[in-house]
Amino acid sequence: MAELVMRDVSRIFRSGRGVRNLSLTVEEGEFFVVLGPSGVGKSTLLRLIAGLDTPDNGEIEIGGRSVTHRARPDHTVAMVFQNLALYPHMSAYENIAFPLKMMGLGRREIEERVRRTAALAGLEIDLNRRPSQLSGGERQRVALARALVREPRLILMDEPLSQVDVQLRSVLRVELKEFQRRTRRTIVYVTHDHDSAFVLGDRISVMHEGRIAQIGSPEEVYRRPANLFVARFLGHPPMNLLRCQVAESGRGLWVNDVRLELDPPDGESGELVLGIRPQDLSVQPEFGAVKLEVKVESLEYLGARYLVRARLGNQALLVELPRSLQPGQIAHLYARADRFHFFDATSGERIGQTHDKASTVTKG
Amino acid sequence: MSQRFKLLEICRRALSAFAVVTAVVPIYLLIKQAFSVELDSFAWPPRWIPHHLTLEHLHKVTSTGELRESLIRSAEVATVAACTATLLGTMLAYAMTRDLRARRWGLAALTASRLLPMIAVALPLATVLIRVGLYDTPSGLGLALVHAAIALPVAAILLLGAFAKIPLELEDAAFLDGASQLTILLRIYLPQLKQALAAAFVLSFLSSWDEFGFGLLLQPTNRTLPPLIYYYAVFGDVGAASALALVSTAPVLIVLVALRHILIRQPKPPAF
Amino acid sequence: MRRAGRFLRLSCLGLPLGFLAITLILPLLSGVILSFQADGFSLENYRFVLGDSLFRRSVYNTLILAAASLVVEFVWGLIFALLLSSRRRASFVTEVSVLMPLLIPEIVFLSVARYILLPRGYLNGALAAVGLPAVGWLDPRSALCLLSVALVDAWRVTPMVTLLLLDGLQGIPAELYEAALLDGAGSFAQSRYVTLPLLKPALYGALVLRGVDALRIFSTVLVLAGPEGAPVMSTYAYQLWGDAMEEHRAMAASVLLATMIGTLGAVVIAFRARTRASGGGALEGLSG
Numbered sequence: 001m002a003e004l005v006m007r008d009v010s011r012i013f014r015s016g017r018g019v020r021n022l023s024l025t026v027e028e029g030e031f032f033v034v035l036g037p038s039g040v041g042k043s044t045l046l047r048l049i050a051g052l053d054t055p056d057n058g059e060i061e062i063g064g065r066s067v068t069h070r071a072r073p074d075h076t077v078a079m080v081f082q083n084l085a086l087y088p089h090m091s092a093y094e095n096i097a098f099p100l101k102m103m104g105l106g107r108r109e110i111e112e113r114v115r116r117t118a119a120l121a122g123l124e125i126d127l128n129r130r131p132s133q134l135s136g137g138e139r140q141r142v143a144l145a146r147a148l149v150r151e152p153r154l155i156l157m158d159e160p161l162s163q164v165d166v167q168l169r170s171v172l173r174v175e176l177k178e179f180q181r182r183t184r185r186t187i188v189y190v191t192h193d194h195d196s197a198f199v200l201g202d203r204i205s206v207m208h209e210g211r212i213a214q215i216g217s218p219e220e221v222y223r224r225p226a227n228l229f230v231a232r233f234l235g236h237p238p239m240n241l242l243r244c245q246v247a248e249s250g251r252g253l254w255v256n257d258v259r260l261e262l263d264p265p266d267g268e269s270g271e272l273v274l275g276i277r278p279q280d281l282s283v284q285p286e287f288g289a290v291k292l293e294v295k296v297e298s299l300e301y302l303g304a305r306y307l308v309r310a311r312l313g314n315q316a317l318l319v320e321l322p323r324s325l326q327p328g329q330i331a332h333l334y335a336r337a338d339r340f341h342f343f344d345a346t347s348g349e350r351i352g353q354t355h356d357k358a359s360t361v362t363k364g
Numbered sequence: 365m366s367q368r369f370k371l372l373e374i375c376r377r378a379l380s381a382f383a384v385v386t387a388v389v390p391i392y393l394l395i396k397q398a399f400s401v402e403l404d405s406f407a408w409p410p411r412w413i414p415h416h417l418t419l420e421h422l423h424k425v426t427s428t429g430e431l432r433e434s435l436i437r438s439a440e441v442a443t444v445a446a447c448t449a450t451l452l453g454t455m456l457a458y459a460m461t462r463d464l465r466a467r468r469w470g471l472a473a474l475t476a477s478r479l480l481p482m483i484a485v486a487l488p489l490a491t492v493l494i495r496v497g498l499y500d501t502p503s504g505l506g507l508a509l510v511h512a513a514i515a516l517p518v519a520a521i522l523l524l525g526a527f528a529k530i531p532l533e534l535e536d537a538a539f540l541d542g543a544s545q546l547t548i549l550l551r552i553y554l555p556q557l558k559q560a561l562a563a564a565f566v567l568s569f570l571s572s573w574d575e576f577g578f579g580l581l582l583q584p585t586n587r588t589l590p591p592l593i594y595y596y597a598v599f600g601d602v603g604a605a606s607a608l609a610l611v612s613t614a615p616v617l618i619v620l621v622a623l624r625h626i627l628i629r630q631p632k633p634p635a636f
Numbered sequence: 637m638r639r640a641g642r643f644l645r646l647s648c649l650g651l652p653l654g655f656l657a658i659t660l661i662l663p664l665l666s667g668v669i670l671s672f673q674a675d676g677f678s679l680e681n682y683r684f685v686l687g688d689s690l691f692r693r694s695v696y697n698t699l700i701l702a703a704a705s706l707v708v709e710f711v712w713g714l715i716f717a718l719l720l721s722s723r724r725r726a727s728f729v730t731e732v733s734v735l736m737p738l739l740i741p742e743i744v745f746l747s748v749a750r751y752i753l754l755p756r757g758y759l760n761g762a763l764a765a766v767g768l769p770a771v772g773w774l775d776p777r778s779a780l781c782l783l784s785v786a787l788v789d790a791w792r793v794t795p796m797v798t799l800l801l802l803d804g805l806q807g808i809p810a811e812l813y814e815a816a817l818l819d820g821a822g823s824f825a826q827s828r829y830v831t832l833p834l835l836k837p838a839l840y841g842a843l844v845l846r847g848v849d850a851l852r853i854f855s856t857v858l859v860l861a862g863p864e865g866a867p868v869m870s871t872y873a874y875q876l877w878g879d880a881m882e883e884h885r886a887m888a889a890s891v892l893l894a895t896m897i898g899t900l901g902a903v904v905i906a907f908r909a910r911t912r913a914s915g916g917g918a919l920e921g922l923s924g
Contacts, residue, residue, distance in 0.1 A: 102542035409765060590741060
């Protein structure tokens with residue numbers, strides 16, 4: 001059953017930012033990640049779902065009930081804020097107990113539920129301590145416990161992991177994913193960090209300028225980006241995007257004056273944008289059938305690999321290779337034809353799907 | 365290098381000594397005059413060390429009706445002014461940290477009210493207060509309201525700093541946790557503002573307690589302390605003036621020295 | 637933002653601003669109206685005030701007094717701020733001493749200053765003790781009287797300047813001095829190229845704040861020199877109102893003072909808006 005449904009929701013601020021005609025459905029028990037650069041409307045989206053803000057138009061349903069015009073948030077939604085928003089003057093216990101107190105529960109029941117939730121969130125500390133006396137990870141867990149304690153249908157998270165250092169973040173990330181898998185809570189998680197999105201999300205929705213650019217599983221959005229924005233935004237280093245011209249014959253491409261023996265999708269002609277990830281290129285001929293002749297310009301040593309900056313035609317190309325190349329040298333790179341992505345040069349939308357068999361290799 | 369360092373150190377010492385002397389002399393003279401007999405105060409050359417000590421001036425301050433009344437009036441006026449200024453300052457600071465447009469309006473109003481010369485407000489205000497029956501009343505209510513208006517910017521700026529430290533998300537979180545506006549105010553904001561509220565109250569209280577100009581113009585017969593000290597000092601009794609001044613200074617000094625950290629690190633409005 | 641809080645936010649802004657408007661702005665405006673009244677609408681009050689040689693003298697006195705007081709209090713304020721902010725922390729006694737004139741109620745400080753400066757006061761007593769003749773520090777209408785008032789005013793408000801500048805000094809990161817030292821800057825070059833430029837916003841803000849205060853000086857003059865000893869604009873208006881019972885003329889004089897200060901404020905704010913990046917602090921100083 002769909003836990004959260006948004007239909008054509010808009011909330012636009014005077015600055016022009018906000019959310020535009022956005023529709024999405026989150027299933028029960030799903031870990032749904034909203035991914036996008038900062039200022040793209042992610043937090044607005046969360047605030048709309050939480051009831052901290054009201055949409056200009058559109059409908060929002062939670063658990064089958066419309067919540068578009070609720071006056072007060074009910075117990076169905078809880079939120080973990082980016083800065084966690086723990087009450088600094090209350091102990092960890094009082095923080096977690098606060099929502100229950102507001103519900104008017106008795107002391108006995110509050111105590112019981114706080115203890116149970118704290119254990120569920122992995123809190124093994126003295127709950128009488130104040131937030132300022134807790135470590136970053138402990139604070140995260142207190143914030144999570146406060147969100148969980150009312151047993152909401154839907155938990156919203158606004159980049160709660162952005163405040164902790166990288167190492168702790170990856171630990172907490174795994175923990176959070178594990179927790180969600182175990183308890184099957186429905187979570188909407190907003191972030192600008194695609195590592196978090198990939199680790200956590202059952203599905204990812206990539207946002208761009210207040211709209212959804214693509215929704216899909218992590219594999220889908222990474223392997224088949226629906227448009228240039230998603231292609232550029234996901235992956236590090238970013239995907240190479242090259243302007244190219246379909247050959248007169250309809251077979252093969254021209255990147256400036258360099259010919260690629262790679263067939264465009266059927267029926268395409270004129271200018272296209274060709275995408276290839278730096279990791280999908282190799283110096284070994286057996287790696288793939290499409291050959292690219294590039295000029296090496298410089299390289300950076302990354303530890304496990306080298307990041308090579310090269311030129312194809314007069315366009316820049318990044319390649320990740322396990323071994324070093326000489327700057328100035330002409331190198332041959334190989335890639336599988338199905339690893340190339342095609343985008344419409346004007347609309348930026350993805351074109352068709354490339355298959356290995358569709359591309360033939362001829363000597364140029 | 366060490367020669368120069370030595371010179372610098374001597375300068376530092378000299379400056380400190382100068383500061384101490386200029387601070388101690390007025391206080392010493394005040395205390396001396398408050399406790400010495402008339403004869404000592406009018407002697408020529410003036411006596412730096414009193415020949416005869418007396419408690420008569422202090423006794424006069426506490427027993428004479430006019431003096432005691434003005435002492436009580438000053439305390440009442442300052443209390444009303446401080447409560448009003450703290451309450452309104454809290455509201456203004458809240459609005460200013462939660463709303464950008466409110467911030468601009470608030471800052472403009474605070475700036476404008478700091479620019480007004482006392483005399484340009486006090487003269488017409490006297491006319492207004494006469495009309496509404498708050499001029500020169502025994503309770504000094506009219507004066508208390510003006511003092512509140514003067515202290516309001518100070519209180520608001522002080523609380524602005526405290527509010528700025530409380531993230532907006534805290535209010536959102538409490539809202540989602542099911543708290544009403546009143547609960548948010550009482551259980552989320554108030555506990556975190558305690559210190560700033562106390563500081564705002566004390567500073568507003570003292571600014572009213574010390575205020576001279578409006579008091580002089582708006583309470584010509586039912587006087588507050590500062591104008592009364594002025595009349596005694598200029599037109600009459602040195603001993604009583606000093607004793608009265610001492611009584612009005614002592615609580616101020618104690619509070620301010622205790623609070624000097626707040627004063628030295630005066631809170632500034634956050635940049636925006 | 638959230639709709640539930642809208643009403644609360646509006647009333648939180650409206651109530652205090654309304655209060656300020658009723659207690660301060662409304663009287664000011666009614667004063668402006670009254671200042672134009674003399675048997676109906678007329679400029680008569682302004683004609684009288686501007687034609688009065690005592691008023692012209694009081695304008696002159698106000699400006700001289702402000703200038704003299706500002707120079708003295710800024711020199712001393714800077715010296716004390718440096719003293720309090722130096723790496724070796726000043727002692728508690730020094731700290732309290734520097735602030736003392738600000739801590740004592742204004743009127744108490746001024747009356748003690750008066751006892752010191754009176755013809756048979758402590759200062760002349762000290763002079764006599766070393767065989768010097770007595771000086772008329774507060775002789776009405778003398779230049780010396782004006783100077784005495786300026787010095788006492790500076791003495792009293794130096795702590796406030798000190799605090800404002802201290803705040804600016806403490807905002808300069810220590811790393812900058814270390815960097816300057818490594819770049820070969822001596823202590824003079826450090827003050828010239830690090831302290832002074834970075835202190836400029838604080839200096840500027842303090843100057844505006846104190847400048848406004850200096851122009852509306854009232855109690856210092858009244859207590860030390862009496863309303864006629866060294867008339868300034870505000871005591872002139874007070875005199876007309878209280879002793880001469882010329883209410884409307886008094887308001888004309890005080891409106892002129894308010895206009896002077898308002899113009900100064902407007903110029904400063906306009907100037908700051910133009911050089912926003914470099915000239916911070918002025919507005920904050922005013923509202924703080």
